[in-house]
Amino acid sequence: MKTTGFRLTALALIIAALIGTAAQTSAQQKLTLLNVSYDPTRELYQDYNTAFARYWKTKTGQNVTINQSHGGSGAQAHSVIDGLQADVVTLALAYDIDAISQSGQIPANWQSRLPNNSTPYTSTIVFLVRGGNPKHIKDWNDLVKPGISVITPSPKTSGGARWNYLAAWGYALSVNHNDQARAREFVTQLYKNVPVLDSGARGATTTFSKRGIGDVLIAWENEAYLAVKELGKDKLEIVIPSRSILAEPPVSVVDKVANKRGTATVAKAYLEYLYSDEGQEIAARNYYRPRSKAVAAKYSSQFQKLNLFTIQDVFGGWQNAQKTHFADGGIFDQIYGK
Amino acid sequence: MITAPQTTRRKGSVRAGDAPWVKWPLIALALTFMLVVLVLPLASVFVEAFAKGWQVYLDSIRDPDALSAIRLTLTASGIALTMNLLFGLAAAWAISRFSFKGKNLLISLIDLPLAVSPVVAGLIFVLLFGLHGWFGTWLDDHNIQILFAVPGIVLATIFVTFPFVARELIPFMQAQGTEEEEAALVLGASPWRMFFSITLPNIRWSLLYGVILCSARAMGEFGAVSVVSGHIRGETNTLPLHVEILYNEYNFAAAFAVASLLSLVAVVTLAVKKIIEDKTGRRGEKA
Numbered sequence: 003m004k005t006t007g008f009r010l011t012a013l014a015l016i017i018a019a020l021i022g023t024a025a026q027t028s029a030q031q032k033l034t035l036l037n038v039s040y041d042p043t044r045e046l047y048q049d050y051n052t053a054f055a056r057y058w059k060t061k062t063g064q065n066v067t068i069n070q071s072h073g074g075s076g077a078q079a080h081s082v083i084d085g086l087q088a089d090v091v092t093l094a095l096a097y098d099i100d101a102i103s104q105s106g107q108i109p110a111n112w113q114s115r116l117p118n119n120s121t122p123y124t125s126t127i128v129f130l131v132r133g134g135n136p137k138h139i140k141d142w143n144d145l146v147k148p149g150i151s152v153i154t155p156s157p158k159t160s161g162g163a164r165w166n167y168l169a170a171w172g173y174a175l176s177v178n179h180n181d182q183a184r185a186r187e188f189v190t191q192l193y194k195n196v197p198v199l200d201s202g203a204r205g206a207t208t209t210f211s212k213r214g215i216g217d218v219l220i221a222w223e224n225e226a227y228l229a230v231k232e233l234g235k236d237k238l239e240i241v242i243p244s245r246s247i248l249a250e251p252p253v254s255v256v257d258k259v260a261n262k263r264g265t266a267t268v269a270k271a272y273l274e275y276l277y278s279d280e281g282q283e284i285a286a287r288n289y290y291r292p293r294s295k296a297v298a299a300k301y302s303s304q305f306q307k308l309n310l311f312t313i314q315d316v317f318g319g320w321q322n323a324q325k326t327h328f329a330d331g332g333i334f335d336q337i338y339g340k
Numbered sequence: 341m342i343t344a345p346q347t348t349r350r351k352g353s354v355r356a357g358d359a360p361w362v363k364w365p366l367i368a369l370a371l372t373f374m375l376v377v378l379v380l381p382l383a384s385v386f387v388e389a390f391a392k393g394w395q396v397y398l399d400s401i402r403d404p405d406a407l408s409a410i411r412l413t414l415t416a417s418g419i420a421l422t423m424n425l426l427f428g429l430a431a432a433w434a435i436s437r438f439s440f441k442g443k444n445l446l447i448s449l450i451d452l453p454l455a456v457s458p459v460v461a462g463l464i465f466v467l468l469f470g471l472h473g474w475f476g477t478w479l480d481d482h483n484i485q486i487l488f489a490v491p492g493i494v495l496a497t498i499f500v501t502f503p504f505v506a507r508e509l510i511p512f513m514q515a516q517g518t519e520e521e522e523a524a525l526v527l528g529a530s531p532w533r534m535f536f537s538i539t540l541p542n543i544r545w546s547l548l549y550g551v552i553l554c555s556a557r558a559m560g561e562f563g564a565v566s567v568v569s570g571h572i573r574g575e576t577n578t579l580p581l582h583v584e585i586l587y588n589e590y591n592f593a594a595a596f597a598v599a600s601l602l603s604l605v606a607v608v609t610l611a612v613k614k615i616i617e618d619k620t621g622r623r624g625e626k627a
Contacts, residue, residue, distance in 0.1 A: 036572060044589055071571045072585075085471035085480070086488040086570040105472070204588045212592075232590040262483075 034067045035265055035272060038088035040075035040161055040251070041204040042225040046288040047092070053284055054275050058268065066268055074202040075161030082107070082256060089260045089269040092253040094161025094203075096120075097320040099254050107258040121250035122276035123290035126310060127169040129241040130210065130219040130226045137217045141243045142173040145218060146191035153216035154196055155206040157328050161251075162203035164328060166220040169247040171327075172316045176245055190337040199338075211238060222249065223305075224289035248310040385603050388596035400586075400594035401601065408574045409582035410601070412490065416565075416578065417558035420497040424554055428505025429547075436513035447510070453502045461499050462567025465492055488570030493578065496564040501554045508550030509543060516542060545620045549613065556609040560602060 039047060051068040058066050071078065071086070075094035082088045083105045093099055096119075102108050113120045131139050137150060145152050155163040167189065174188035175181070198215065200206040203225055210219035211229050218241075219226070230238045253273050260266040275281050282292040286301040298305070317323040327333045390397055400406060431450060435443060453461065467473050469486040479486060486492050520542070524534040540547075562580040569576045577585065579602055586595035 038570075041588070069572045069575055071573070072588075073571055081488065081570055083471065084466050084473070084487060085469075085476060085485075087485065208588065228590075 032067060033064055033265070033268065034069055035089045035269055036069045036071065036087055037090050037092055037272075038071045038078050038082055038086060039092040040078060040094040041072055041202045042162070042222050042228070043092060043251075044070070044072050045228060046224075046285065046290060049288060050276070050281065050284045053280055054272055057275060057280070058271065064268075068272070074159050076159055077202075087259050087263070088256050089263065089265045090253065090255050090273055092251070094249075094251050095164065095320060096250070096252050097324050098161060099252055100320065102254075102256065107256050108254055109257060112254045113252060115255075116253065116273060117277060118293050119250060120252040120254060121293075122253060122273070122281065123251070123285040123292055125223050125249045125251065125290055126246045126308070127166050127220060127243075127249060128223045128226050128246065129243060130207075130221050130229060131217065131239050131241055133236045133239055135239055135241065139218050139241055142170055142188075142192075142245075143177070145170075145195065145220075146188060148195075150195050150218065151197055151216045152192065152195045152218055152220065153198070153200075153206050153210045154220040155203055156199035156201055157334050159201045160203055160206075162222050162225070163199075163206075164323075165222070165247055165249045167327065167334065168313060168317060168323060169243075170220075172247055172311050173243065173245045175316065176311070186333065186337065189333075193338050223291070227289035242306045242308055245309040245311065247316075248312045250312075382603055382606075385596055385599050388592065389600040391596070392593040396593050397597045397600075400591075400597035403594070405574045405577065406582060406594075406598055409577045409579045409598070412493065412577065413559050413579040415490070416494045416497045417501075417555050419494050420501050420558045421551060421555050423498050424501055424505050425547075425551065427502070428509055428550060431506045432509035432513050435510050436516075437518060450503050450506050450510075453500050458500055458561065458563030459567060462496055462564040464499075465496055465564075465568050487568055488572070488576060490576065492568040493565055493576060496568045497558050497561055500561050500564050501558045504554035504557060505547070505550035508546050508553070512543060512546040545616050549616050552609055552612050552616070556605060559605055 037047060037051075047068075047070055051070070055066050055068065058064060071081075071088070073081075075098050078086075079091070079093060079098035079101050082091060082102050091099060091102065096113060099108065099112060103110055103112055116122070129139060129145075131137065137144070139145065139150070144150065154166045157163040157167045170189050170192055171185050174185035178184035178188070198209065200209055203222060206219060207221060207225055207229050210216050211233050219229075221229070223240075226240050230240060253276065255266065255269045255273060257266070260269045276285070277293065279294065279297065282294040282297040283300075286292045286297055286304070289304070291305050292298050292301065313320060313323060317326075325332070401410075431446070434440075435447060456464075466487060468475055469479060469492065470476050471480060473487075486495070520538050521534055524538050525531075529537065560580060561578075562584075565578055566581060566584075569578065569581055571577060571581060571585070573585065579598060583595050583599045583602070586592075586598060
């Protein structure tokens with residue numbers, strides 16, 4: 003009796019497994035796009051994907067489903083290089099898309115294929131502090147004071163963290179008459195106040211907001227707004243520094259994948275629609291600074307004016323910044339290793 | 341001769357461990373430790389899961405992405421379990437019934453996945469099946485997607501749960517010997533008849549024990565699967581990965597609701613394990 007029971011259970015298990023795989027394969031027969039993105043864009047693309055699917059349906063009559071994958075920008079780029087079938091990538095910095103391009107999946111001129119260096123929205127780096135700003139943090143020079151605990155993720159793995167680092171460096175240069183040695187001293191002091199380096203921007207935000215570690219979080223502007231929205235204005239406050247960096251998170255079609263999957267047209271349209279009024283509105287609603295002047299004017303109260311410098315002007319572009327600061331043995335390794 | 345001095349010492353004084361001032365603090369320490377490390381975290385999962393009420397709990401589990409994660413987890417662990425069941429039986433049979441060269445090496449190899457960190461296990465598959473891996477170009481030319489798709493997740497799950505069934509069966513079958521099976525063959529039973537009427541009933545509790553451990557581990561695996569999954573929502577997210585995603589989206593109640601499903605698996609595993617131990621009288625000792 004018991005043996006029959008066992009045979010039946012074993013049989014049932016095998017059948018269940020087979021049905022499971024069969025269902026999995028039959029579900030893949032419709033028009034889908036995979037957008038491989040970085041950590042803080044979850045909410046943005048959740049909204050945008052619905053809007054684009056509606057737009058595409060009215061324009062072509064086709065139903066399109068957009069799947070999302072999120073993670074640290076560098077790690078995501080690596081997955082795409084290793085074969086993650088991304089039709090489009092929307093990452094934190096051009097350097098990561100350059101890396102995919104070097105593996106042969108995207109043409110080298112990718113950044114000139116869409117307006118504004120292929121960055122449909124921008125952001126900047128701001129501070130998030132505890133409600134009431136108990137440590138009176140106003141600007142970058144408050145972060146290097148002794149006894150201030152600063153939370154920022156690791157620039158080795160997180161795109162956002164690299165923007166944070168470069169924003170601090172750029173500020174230090176501007177107040178020290180472009181003295182690189184003084185800037186390095188300033189950034190060294192700053193990272194002495196960092197007790198823990200998370201691997202991604204979202205991880206650092208939860209460390210600060212949910213686990214209550216640190217006095218100030220250096221974060222993407224959109225990430226800071228979102229944290230305040232989720233956790234309450236009485237608990238967290240945004241502080242805009244006097245100067246910061248213009249962060250340009252770029253987008254690109256992954257040509258090799260899109261051509262193979264036959265999704266090149268819809269993938270291109272998906273990125274182009276980010277520049278439309280609706281796309282720009284969605285970006286602004288999710289606290290990304292829109293490129294469109296009209297939409298920017300409409301949301302001007304939301305985005306405070308501050309002095310923004312670009313990575314091109316201060317660091318000579320991503321390739322240079324990466325080589326000098328974040329490569330193995332670069333300046334970050336030297337100052338954080340000490 | 342050897343026991344004599346011990347008995348004389350016992351008469352003179354109470355053993356150190358028996359004194360109440362030693363016993364009670366030790367018990368209290370153990371209980372506190374268990375409460376803090378095991379019971380509290382488990383309870384907190386359920387408290388957080390229901391923090392926003394039943395409705396939110398049900399909605400979080402009925403969410404299409406959550407359902408797809410449940411489906412994927414069941415599929416992957418179902419296939420992994422079947423494969424490891426077949427392999428475990430075959431390996432245990434070979435090791436306990438025959439002697440051959442390299443037997444000890446085989447036993448050590450079966451344990452390999454327990455020694456390898458799950459993240460490394462995942463990276464092994466990236467090295468093999470990644471676009472720039474050993475088989476990457478060939479797979480790409482033939483349009484076969486293993487990494488960042490269901491097959492990769494299944495492979496990673498099989499790898500990390502590989503030893504569980506075999507490890508349970510090998511010592512048990514070795515201890516049991518071959519007399520009953522030889523008797524069956526001598527009496528004219530076919531090999532299949534012998535297997536289903538003699539071997540399987542004998543090993544059924546060990547087998548079930550292995551199956552339970554294997555499936556619990558398969559459903560809970562995070563590290564290896566995280567490396568090979570690609571994190572595509574609704575496509576390649578297993579339950580543990582879905583918990584991480586929800587948590588990172590400030591969706592704490594939903595994250596804990598899904599986590600409570602995994603905790604339930606753990607509780608059920610524990611209960612079944614206890615029942616099997618009672619049935620077979622194997623408490624702690626490996627048969």
